[in-house]
Amino acid sequence: MNQGNPSRDGTPGGRWLLGLLLVVAVAYPLLVSSNYAVDVGMFILFTAFLGQSWNIAGGFAGQMSFGHTMFFGMGAYCSAILVVTYGINPWVAWALAIGVGACLGAAVGFLSFRFGLRGSYFALITLAFAEMFRVLADSAAITRGGLGILVPVRQGFDQLQFVDGRTFYYIALGLCLAGLGIAGWLKRSRFGARLEAIRENEDAARALGIHVLKEKIKCLALSGAIGAAGGSFYVQKYLYIDPHLAFSVARSVEMLLVTMIGGAGTVFGPLVGATVLGLLGELTRSLSDAQGLSLVIYGVVLIFIIAFLPNGLISLLQRRSRKAGGRNA
Amino acid sequence: MDFLLNAVVNGLMSGAIYVLVAIGLTLIYGVLHIINFAHGALLMLGMYVVFFLVTRWGLDPYLSLPLVAGAGFAVGYLLYRGVIGRFSHGKDENILLITLGLSIIFENAALFFFSAHTNIIDLDYTDDIFILGEIFIPYTKAVSFAAALVICLVLSLYISRSDLGKAIRAVAKERHGARLVGINVETVYALSYGLGIACLGAAACLLMPSYYVSPTVGHSFVLIAFTIVVLGGMGSFVGALVGGLIIGVAESVSGAFLGEQLGQIAIPIIFILVLLVKPTGLFRGAQ
Numbered sequence: 319m320n321q322g323n324p325s326r327d328g329t330p331g332g333r334w335l336l337g338l339l340l341v342v343a344v345a346y347p348l349l350v351s352s353n354y355a356v357d358v359g360m361f362i363l364f365t366a367f368l369g370q371s372w373n374i375a376g377g378f379a380g381q382m383s384f385g386h387t388m389f390f391g392m393g394a395y396c397s398a399i400l401v402v403t404y405g406i407n408p409w410v411a412w413a414l415a416i417g418v419g420a421c422l423g424a425a426v427g428f429l430s431f432r433f434g435l436r437g438s439y440f441a442l443i444t445l446a447f448a449e450m451f452r453v454l455a456d457s458a459a460i461t462r463g464g465l466g467i468l469v470p471v472r473q474g475f476d477q478l479q480f481v482d483g484r485t486f487y488y489i490a491l492g493l494c495l496a497g498l499g500i501a502g503w504l505k506r507s508r509f510g511a512r513l514e515a516i517r518e519n520e521d522a523a524r525a526l527g528i529h530v531l532k533e534k535i536k537c538l539a540l541s542g543a544i545g546a547a548g549g550s551f552y553v554q555k556y557l558y559i560d561p562h563l564a565f566s567v568a569r570s571v572e573m574l575l576v577t578m579i580g581g582a583g584t585v586f587g588p589l590v591g592a593t594v595l596g597l598l599g600e601l602t603r604s605l606s607d608a609q610g611l612s613l614v615i616y617g618v619v620l621i622f623i624i625a626f627l628p629n630g631l632i633s634l635l636q637r638r639s640r641k642a643g644g645r646n647a
Numbered sequence: 648m649d650f651l652l653n654a655v656v657n658g659l660m661s662g663a664i665y666v667l668v669a670i671g672l673t674l675i676y677g678v679l680h681i682i683n684f685a686h687g688a689l690l691m692l693g694m695y696v697v698f699f700l701v702t703r704w705g706l707d708p709y710l711s712l713p714l715v716a717g718a719g720f721a722v723g724y725l726l727y728r729g730v731i732g733r734f735s736h737g738k739d740e741n742i743l744l745i746t747l748g749l750s751i752i753f754e755n756a757a758l759f760f761f762s763a764h765t766n767i768i769d770l771d772y773t774d775d776i777f778i779l780g781e782i783f784i785p786y787t788k789a790v791s792f793a794a795a796l797v798i799c800l801v802l803s804l805y806i807s808r809s810d811l812g813k814a815i816r817a818v819a820k821e822r823h824g825a826r827l828v829g830i831n832v833e834t835v836y837a838l839s840y841g842l843g844i845a846c847l848g849a850a851a852c853l854l855m856p857s858y859y860v861s862p863t864v865g866h867s868f869v870l871i872a873f874t875i876v877v878l879g880g881m882g883s884f885v886g887a888l889v890g891g892l893i894i895g896v897a898e899s900v901s902g903a904f905l906g907e908q909l910g911q912i913a914i915p916i917i918f919i920l921v922l923l924v925k926p927t928g929l930f931r932g933a934q
Binding site: 382384429430433434435437438439441442443445446447449450453454456457463464567571574575578608609610611612613614616617618620621624625628 | 681682684730733734735736739740741743744745747748749750751752754755756757758759762763862866870873874877906908909911912914915916918919922923924926
């Protein structure tokens with residue numbers, strides 16, 4: 319489907335650029351004055367982190383999912399239920415939610431892949447899983463049905479609630495960096511190489527002695543853990559979750575979109591996609607208040623990317639840096 | 648007992664419309680071997696067309712059926728020629744993503760132009776009911792049941808008898824062989840896609856008198872249609888027919904026993920179970 323560029327950021331120029339971007343990201347909330355701008359930045363970083371969850375399954379291993387919001391929703395509900403109903407500390411709940419997300423990923427992976435579901439069939443079964451969770455969350459007592467769960471306001475570091483939006487921004491930045499770190503590690507590790515082999519040709523990978531089922535389950539567990547971590551963060555930031563927020567098709571699609579548009583199977587793809595789509599969304603919102611316009615544009619961008627730039631926007635940057643590298647050499 | 652009987656009959660009635668939605672999907676899958684994720688969004692557009700025909704021009708939904716189905720055929724043909732076939736570079740994942748992109752565009756364009764309101768149409772016969780023993784049957788559902796079955800029959804006769812139908816089946820079975828004997832495969836793809844969307848146009852006309860339309864109404868039909876197609880066997884007409892009726896009844900019965908909310912869980916659970924246990928479905932597909 320796409321090949322990650324092995325030369326990544328090996329060039330000193332690339333490293334400088336990354337350092338500069340990091341400095342800008344750290345300084346951003348101190349430079350802008352409005353809380354709204356900080357929130358926009360936070361949301362971009364957070365979306366990039368969620369996109370990384372999709373990227374690991376759909377990009378690195380080629381297991382395209384249409385229901386990735388199930389991990390997000392599971393993490394969000396775990397956190398909310400543990401904190402509100404059982405009075406567990408939010409930090410502990412966060413860690414537990416990540417564990418539950420990993421287990422869910424492993425379970426979904428085991429069920430789907432053991433029966434040899436591939437390609438479009440896997441996309442459909444994840445869609446069905448997410449829908450099943452939505453219906454369950456809508457009718458179960460523990461999730462309080464359609465009313466959703468409201469987390470009481472108890473500000474303080476130990477409660478993982480902050481008055482200042484900047485604190486959440488920096489947590490989102492940390493999450494995003496962690497996601498990039500995991501993806502970067504995948505690019506270099508043997509595990510990541512095995513996943514890419516499975517993506518390119520599953521039968522050939524099996525013939526080479528790769529335990530395809532085991533690798534795919536591990537991959538979905540990792541992906542699920544990241545998605546659930548995002549869900550937990552969401553609950554602590556917005557202090558509310560309901561079945562529609564947790565398990566909507568729209569969020570699954572958003573996780574897929576940012577990754578596909580940025581560049582699936584690359585380390586920085588989700589971040590590039592989330593930044594571009596986030597800014598595009600802000601731009602259209604400033605032009606028109608009507609709902610739906612920004613998503614129409616996202617859909618058009620998706621089709622154009624698939625038609626003309628199958629490796630995502632990031633391949634534009636890579637092409638340029640390759641050219642520049644060639645000139646230097 | 649009447650309670651259960653009523654649920655079963657009602658399920659069969661809605662099942663017939665599901666069959667019509669699913670037959671378009673299974674036709675497209677059987678011939679093009681792609682999953683048309685834009686199916687729900689296109690059905691939604693069809694329903695809006697019917698809605699505006701009724702509210703603006705007072706055209707009866709049942710009378711507008713040939714018109715909407717014909718328009719559906721044209722839209723499907725052009726979509727395949729202009730977007731799906733052209734941009735997918737022959738890769739299945741790309742087609743899946745492009746049809747996803749189309750559904751995002753259609754749904755949000757509908758949201759933009761028509762707002763998120765839920766619309767219903769009010770006809771003289773909307774509330775008419777006839778009673779058969781202990782069973783209550785809404786007039787609109789009975790009409791759509793009969794019409795959906797007739798359309799499915801006509802379509803399968805057309806596919807099995809006509810020249811185009813033969814070409815479609817030839818391409819479905821062996822696309823390279825079909826090309827060698829002089830069939831224009833790309834045209835057959837576009838025509839099949841058009842026929843699939845024409846089914847959606849017909850389904851929209853039959854649905855509207857007893858249903859509502861909103862920009863996201865397609866979502867619920869996407870999962871239902873995929874469940875039917877997978878349950879019946881991808882690409883199989885008989886499978887879509889049997890699967891559609893089964894799903895209609897399952898949905899209605901589980902709704903009757905588990906309640907409005909939890910009853911919806913029947914569809915995703917059947918879907919997951921079929922995919923896990925027998926992903927080839929009940930009947931063998933056209934390929």
